[in-house]
Amino acid sequence: MGCAVYLHVVSNETISPPRDRTRHTLLEDAYALVTGAWLIAFGLVLMKAAGLVTAGVAGLALLASYHVHMGVGLLFFLINIPFFLIGLMKLGRPFMLRTIIACGLIFIFAAITRNSLEIASIHPAFAALGGGTCAGFGLLALLRHKTGVGGVNIIAVWMQNSRGWSVGRMHMALDAAILLVALTSLDLAAFGWSVLSMVAINMILVAWHRPGRYTGH
Structure with a gap:
């Protein structure tokens, strides 16, 4: 009996608690920032090549890029600045630090993609769905x-955290308002393809961004 007690004590002292498998490592977070930012930048370049406007601040940046001589990546970063301040107050410093880094990467990757890829022709349906x-x-x-990308995304994440609203559906509603503004600068065909691009973006979030369904959130 004494031996059994001794073994029980030793096992409690030497076995460390299991690692939380739902937490991402620093390397995983870094890879997600780089990959996510590059995919967004590539999508923006495709949509700009077709003359489309899309969701969120990305859509505002695309719309502004048709009127001013500035890259869509730089405009994306500049328009986001006031939203960064809102996010800092409502979502905390770690979230906003990662978000600012992600927006900076989108700006860099959009410039790299634009200078590395020459798109002579692209069908708007491909740009809307693919981009x-x-x-x-x-x-x-x-x-x-x-991590967020600023603008509408910050508002949607804030509403999810405070009220439990769906990020995808919140995005969809806010993005629809942005596209109505874009209607003043686009013809009906470009507007229709832009709506398709907005749906393509947000259906990804509606389908796959559901807190509680997946581990590692």
Whole structure:
């Protein structure tokens, strides 16, 4: 009996608690930031090449890029600045630090992609579905690692955390308002393809961004 007690004590002292398998490592977070930012940047370049506007601040940046001589990546970063301040107050410093890094990477990767890829012709349906899907998966990768991309995304995550609202559906509603503004600058065909790109982005979030369904959130 004494031996059994001794073994029980030794086992409690030497066995460390299991690692939380739902937590991402620093390397996984870094890889998600790079991959997510690149997918968003690539999607933006495809949509800009077709003259489309899309969801969120990305859509505002694309819309502004048709009127001013600035890259879509730089505009994306500049428009996000006031939203960074809101996110800092409502979502905390770690979230906003990762978000600012992600936005900086989108700016860099959009410039690299634009200078590395010459698109002579692209069908707007391909740009809307392909670009929108790329951007949607990029956004999903960032959200799964507690990172945003500013603007509408910050508002949607805030509403999810405070009221339990769906990020995808919240995005859809806010993005629809942005596209209505874009209607003043786009013809009906471009507007229709832009709506398709917005749906492509947000359906990724509606389908796959559901807190509680997946581990590692």
